[in-house]
Amino acid sequence: MNEKVNPYKPYMATVQEAWYETTGDRCIKTLKVLFDDEEVRENWSHLPGQCTMIGVLGVGESMISISCSPTEGKFLRFSVMRMGKVTQAIHQLEPGDKLTVRGPYGNNFPVEEWKGKRIVTIGGGIGQAPLRPIIEYVKANRSDYEGLTVIYGARTSADLCFKNELKDLRNCDGVSCHLSIDIEEEGWPHYVGFVPSLLMEVNPSPENTIAVTCGPPIMIKFVLQNLKKLNFADEQIYTTLENRMKCGIGKCGRCNVGNLYVCKDGPVFSYATLKNVPEAFA
Amino acid sequence: MESLKLDKDKLKDFIAALDSKKVYAPQKVGETIKFAPVNGDLEVSLDFANTTVPPKEIVFPQTETMFLFEQGGTDINLTKGGAEKVLLGVRPCDARAMSVVDNLFSWDIDDPYYLDKRKKITLVGLACLEPPLNCFCPSVGGGPASTEGLDILMTDLGDAYLFQPLTPKGEQLCQLSSELLQPAGAEDNARAEELHREAEKKITREVDIKGLAEGLPSLWKSEIWKEVAEPCLGCGICTYLCPTCHCFDIQDEMEGLDGRRCRMWDSCLFKEYTLHASGHNPRPSRRERQRNRINHKFSYFVDKFGVTACVGCGRCINLCPVNIDIVDILSKVKEAL
Numbered sequence: 001m002n003e004k005v006n007p008y009k010p011y012m013a014t015v016q017e018a019w020y021e022t023t024g025d026r027c028i029k030t031l032k033v034l035f036d037d038e039e040v041r042e043n044w045s046h047l048p049g050q051c052t053m054i055g056v057l058g059v060g061e062s063m064i065s066i067s068c069s070p071t072e073g074k075f076l077r078f079s080v081m082r083m084g085k086v087t088q089a090i091h092q093l094e095p096g097d098k099l100t101v102r103g104p105y106g107n108n109f110p111v112e113e114w115k116g117k118r119i120v121t122i123g124g125g126i127g128q129a130p131l132r133p134i135i136e137y138v139k140a141n142r143s144d145y146e147g148l149t150v151i152y153g154a155r156t157s158a159d160l161c162f163k164n165e166l167k168d169l170r171n172c173d174g175v176s177c178h179l180s181i182d183i184e185e186e187g188w189p190h191y192v193g194f195v196p197s198l199l200m201e202v203n204p205s206p207e208n209t210i211a212v213t214c215g216p217p218i219m220i221k222f223v224l225q226n227l228k229k230l231n232f233a234d235e236q237i238y239t240t241l242e243n244r245m246k247c248g249i250g251k252c253g254r255c256n257v258g259n260l261y262v263c264k265d266g267p268v269f270s271y272a273t274l275k276n277v278p279e280a281f282a
Numbered sequence: 283m284e285s286l287k288l289d290k291d292k293l294k295d296f297i298a299a300l301d302s303k304k305v306y307a308p309q310k311v312g313e314t315i316k317f318a319p320v321n322g323d324l325e326v327s328l329d330f331a332n333t334t335v336p337p338k339e340i341v342f343p344q345t346e347t348m349f350l351f352e353q354g355g356t357d358i359n360l361t362k363g364g365a366e367k368v369l370l371g372v373r374p375c376d377a378r379a380m381s382v383v384d385n386l387f388s389w390d391i392d393d394p395y396y397l398d399k400r401k402k403i404t405l406v407g408l409a410c411l412e413p414p415l416n417c418f419c420p421s422v423g424g425g426p427a428s429t430e431g432l433d434i435l436m437t438d439l440g441d442a443y444l445f446q447p448l449t450p451k452g453e454q455l456c457q458l459s460s461e462l463l464q465p466a467g468a469e470d471n472a473r474a475e476e477l478h479r480e481a482e483k484k485i486t487r488e489v490d491i492k493g494l495a496e497g498l499p500s501l502w503k504s505e506i507w508k509e510v511a512e513p514c515l516g517c518g519i520c521t522y523l524c525p526t527c528h529c530f531d532i533q534d535e536m537e538g539l540d541g542r543r544c545r546m547w548d549s550c551l552f553k554e555y556t557l558h559a560s561g562h563n564p565r566p567s568r569r570e571r572q573r574n575r576i577n578h579k580f581s582y583f584v585d586k587f588g589v590t591a592c593v594g595c596g597r598c599i600n601l602c603p604v605n606i607d608i609v610d611i612l613s614k615v616k617e618a619l
């Protein structure tokens with residue numbers, strides 16, 4: 001069998017840096033990794049929104065979104081919540097350890113098409129991981145976009161990812177950042193409440209704007225309702241779906257929502273597409 | 283190429299003449315009939331209704347190793363490709379099923395494990411002259427003598443088999459044993475056609491699937507799915523032994539320090555199939571899972587590849603422990619549209 005064309009054969013990569021974003025039962029760890037093979041590193045390209053199958057040999061693979069923008073450099077970043085067997089093994093990785101990566105898979109946020117517009121990202125919890133590449137991409141190409149509004153919330157302040165980066169965002173020209181936590185905390189200077197309510201508070205204008213939301217299904221449901229209240233058209237709203245995946249290339253069957261494969265037709269969908277798919281928000 | 287004829291008592295010699303290739307034929311293995319390598323004595327009985335296990339397992343084994351590795355190692359050793367095989371006595375429905383599944387494994391990105399095996403098999407079909415009870419192939423575009431996907435179609439003429447080579451691969455195979463095969467006469471061909479027509483008349487089960495692909499999604503909330511799911515045990519046999527079902531899982535297995543990544547059949551009727559690590563399951567009950575099974579076969583697959591992912595072999599009806607009957611389900615769906 002030809003090694004070059006076997007889509008199931010992963011590349012080996014090495015962890016360069018690793019740190020915890022959050023702590024607790026469902027803690028989130030970020031890994032910064034580099035492919036071992038220089039040719040692979042040079043030929044690799046991805047766009048915001050795409051995913052990879054990352055794994056540990058002997059344990060298995062999980063589909064994880066790439067949480068960095070190609071504008072950041074030749075490395076890849078993954079922010080992984082500890083949840084099952086594979087993510088547990090990924091959490092045990094430290095700098096110098098090996099992991100496997102194959103991909104990139106799926107479509108991407110149409111960041112090129114969005115040029116000239118204002119981008120509003122609305123994230124909840126680990127949902128900020130797939131949104132981060134958009135933020136970095138817009139920052140790197142700042143003059144191409146009218147502006148960027150980041151809306152992000154988590155259960156508590158300890159559950160917010162990318163805290164330092166979010167603080168730095170406030171110093172970027174034309175970028176605003178709005179944070180929320182679900183429950184009141186002493187010393188918390190920002191919004192208290194759920195992300196869909198924060199969205200209404202920020203009240204972004206739909207004029208020449210794209211809204212992108214990622215987070216828990218229940219949050220997405222209410223964010224979509226509220227975006228409609230704010231008069232965003234279906235075509236101006238984007239989200240990502242996730243489902244259990246094994247192959248990543250539209251063969252193994254399980255990730256379908258209706259007649260769409262999340263791994264091939266997604267993970268990025270416009271609401272105009274998804275509103276007609278009955279299983280999309282199951 | 284013209285039709286040929288093989289005396290039945292020469293079948294053994296015909297198989298011997300294919301010596302460079304491994305020949306698989308339906309054989310009883312334990313309680314099941316499945317395609318297995320023909321033994322040294324070359325005894326083959328083509329007297330069977332259909333195999334319990336469809337020949338899909340030759341190109342898509344129940345479990346197969348994708349690659350080997352060592353714990354802590356970085357080398358990935360891909361499984362080597364297999365040998366050329368001849369499948370003798372494939373029913374036309376199962377050959378059509380392979381054409382259906384080819385779409386999936388070759389769209390967008392080729393699946394090397396499936397396609398390597400698929401390219402190396404020659405399918406010698408055997409027309410169904412006595413279709414079993416629950417067959418409904420004509421309803422889904424097939425027939426007891428359908429040639430789709432086959433390299434040769436054989437028809438049992440009593441004391442001889444009529445051979446109709448259909449592809450260059452099939453012609454090549456006939457040339458390997460040209461001294462055994464006699465040219466068939468016009469009366470042989472006419473007899474075979476008559477047998478095929480009679481066979482089709484013996485199929486009693488039918489369902490009209492026109493409009494299902496477009497209509498099924500509109501029945502998303504229908505009570506039908508609840509009714510179908512009520513007796514379902516979620517055992518998955520309808521999908522495991524379905525010749526067009528192709529869903530798989532990928533798992534790593536360790537034995538000491540030696541590891542292998544393998545893939546194995548999976549089923550959309552299993553809870554774990556869609557279960558997220560978080561505990562969330564987008565298809566939480568058998569209602570959603572059965573709905574997906576039917577929608578996938580008769581709507582999603584049609585949308586994507588233009589063909590129905592059902593060939594009417596009847597296995598899912600015959601083998602269901604609680605008598606769930608896909609023809610009945612489709613008839614109900616059709617009525618509800």
